[in-house]
Amino acid sequence: MKPAPFEYHRPVSLAETFDLLDRYGDGGRILAGGQSLVPTLNMRLVTPRAVIDINRLPGLDAIRITPEGLIIGALARHEALEHSALVREHAPLIAAAMPHVGHEAIRTRGTVGGSLALADPAAELPACAVALDAVIGLTSRRGRRDVPAADFFQGIYTTALEPGEIVTDLTVPRATGGWRSGFEELARRHGDFALAGLAARIRIEGGVILEARLVFFGVGTRPVRTQAGETALTGGGASEDRVPGARHALQNDIDPPADIHGSSALRRHLAGVLLARVVGTLVEASA
Numbered sequence: 001m002k003p004a005p006f007e008y009h010r011p012v013s014l015a016e017t018f019d020l021l022d023r024y025g026d027g028g029r030i031l032a033g034g035q036s037l038v039p040t041l042n043m044r045l046v047t048p049r050a051v052i053d054i055n056r057l058p059g060l061d062a063i064r065i066t067p068e069g070l071i072i073g074a075l076a077r078h079e080a081l082e083h084s085a086l087v088r089e090h091a092p093l094i095a096a097a098m099p100h101v102g103h104e105a106i107r108t109r110g111t112v113g114g115s116l117a118l119a120d121p122a123a124e125l126p127a128c129a130v131a132l133d134a135v136i137g138l139t140s141r142r143g144r145r146d147v148p149a150a151d152f153f154q155g156i157y158t159t160a161l162e163p164g165e166i167v168t169d170l171t172v173p174r175a176t177g178g179w180r181s182g183f184e185e186l187a188r189r190h191g192d193f194a195l196a197g198l199a200a201r202i203r204i205e206g207g208v209i210l211e212a213r214l215v216f217f218g219v220g221t222r223p224v225r226t227q228a229g230e231t232a233l234t235g236g237g238a239s240e241d242r243v244p245g246a247r248h249a250l251q252n253d254i255d256p257p258a259d260i261h262g263s264s265a266l267r268r269h270l271a272g273v274l275l276a277r278v279v280g281t282l283v284e285a286s287a
């Protein structure tokens with residue numbers, strides 16, 4: 001199929017982008033990497049009046065370190081994150097996750113802003129953003145607001161973005177000492193969306209996990225942080241001994257959907273497997 005006719009605009013400034021968003025309202029669609037938008041246009045699942053291509057907005061692809069943390073521009077490609085020394089140093093969780101996003105050709109075009117705005121519950125980057133306590137920068141004609149990733153993702157393909165706003169950046173706070181991160185996912189084939197995945201961080205001292213962030217993807221309508229699992233994992237005793245309890249507690253926090261790729265029970269099981277595997281590796285590495 002071919003897309004329904006639409007007007008095409010390629011603004012070169014944020015002001016021009018906001019003019020276009022005002023002009024077309026609900027009928028305007030931002031185009032970034034196009035890896036998700038273009039197939040839905042071609043299948044006529046979306047039929048916007050205008051496509052607003054933001055690829056020429058200057059500076060939005062920058063990755064830089066500041067006193068607040070690592071700031072990743074919305075137009076930074078998945079591939080740039082995968083190979084960035086700054087990302088490896090300041091957000092190793094994201095560097096570890098990126099090779100799992102689709103295939104190389106997709107990663108050379110897909111962007112940070114597109115992935116966050118799309119809010120696919122099986123996507124890697126949203127889960128990493130929540131696990132890292134990252135903040136998503138949204139900009140509109142009204143100004144800028146910073147939304148914690150934990151509040152940004154609201155449901156399947158649903159976010160806190162309001163009309164006229166675009167994602168402009170992602171800020172990962174500077175890591176304090178003692179935190180280690182781990183990432184793993186299970187998919188039928190490499191490059192497929194995950195059946196279940198885990199973006200995790202733990203703060204461990206002397207073999208005891210003091211704090212944890214466990215954020216699953218592919219098991220709910222958005223990234224799912226398991227506070228029951230985190231509580232069971234932390235607070236005294238050898239870390240290895242706490243994993244079975246955390247694995248059990250996790251089940252209270254997830255209610256995975258069933259689809260043609262896997263049942264709810266399979267995804268529950270996989271989430272437990274991932275928890276044991278990722279935390280086990282992190283604990284071992286810290287010894």
Ligand SMILES: Cc1cc2nc3c(=O)[nH]c(=O)nc-3n(C[C@H](O)[C@H](O)[C@H](O)COP(=O)(O)OP(=O)(O)OC[C@H]3O[C@@H](n4cnc5c(N)ncnc54)[C@H](O)[C@@H]3O)c2cc1C
Binds near residue numbers: 100
């Ligand atoms: C075969 C295949 C496999 C894939 N596998 C994976 C995978 O395993 N994991 C994964 O995470 N992704 C996967 N993807 C999706 C891919 O990563 C997309 O690139 C990404 O999700 C969207 O980014 P994009 O820049 O291409 O956005 P686009 O397709 O350009 O846009 C996606 C949506 O976000 C909106 N948007 C884009 N940028 C902004 C912005 N800055 N502000 C506001 N709204 C914006 C658009 O209007 C559109 O609604 C796959 C895609 C394909 C085709």
